[in-house]
Amino acid sequence: MYLSHFPTSKVFRFHHISEDSWIRYHEEMHLQEQYILFNRLCKFLKRVKRAASRMNRPGDAVLAGDYLASVFKIFQQFLKTRGAHVHNKRFEDGRLSDLRTLVLLTRHGKGRVFRPLREAKARLAINSLRASLSQRNKIMVEFCTQLFIQVTPILTACEPKS
Numbered sequence: 001m002y003l004s005h006f007p008t009s010k011v012f013r014f015h016h017i018s019e020d021s022w023i024r025y026h027e028e029m030h031l032q033e034q035y036i037l038f039n040r041l042c043k044f045l046k047r048v049k050r051a052a053s054r055m056n057r058p059g060d061a062v063l064a065g066d067y068l069a070s071v072f073k074i075f076q077q078f079l080k081t082r083g084a085h086v087h088n089k090r091f092e093d094g095r096l097s098d099l100r101t102l103v104l105l106t107r108h109g110k111g112r113v114f115r116p117l118r119e120a121k122a123r124l125a126i127n128s129l130r131a132s133l134s135q136r137n138k139i140m141v142e143f144c145t146q147l148f149i150q151v152t153p154i155l156t157a158c159e160p161k162s
Helices: 011-013 020-053 056-085 094-109 112-157
Strands: none
Touching: 011 112, 020 094, 020 112, 056 112, 094 112
């Protein structure tokens, strides 16, 4: 929803927020939210594993450990990208480097001839990122849904008897 179009507000122009920095922000925040999801899933599954162990259900504890391993597997490429972004070098996307160049060429009213190209490149980058994020979100929703369906019997078996 946020990536439907670049806001034309005066505040954005006042603070010199261009299309490339706006798109980069959304991409970096998506990386951050994926990292938070990864950490929460890991913590949740560790608690499930401990609960199964405490209730003397070693088979369920092993299953929870397997689910934890699957979380690491599905997030592996993402963790590599995010880790490099945070610890080595800022995440660089090819579709943004061209747009950044066009922003520099058209800044302060200069290079009007490049303005239509800049707008087309921005639309292309936004649509590409939207499709990419949508696909990633779909995969994560499906994965989490399946994970919770599989973990529910373990949790219900480990509930304290009242």
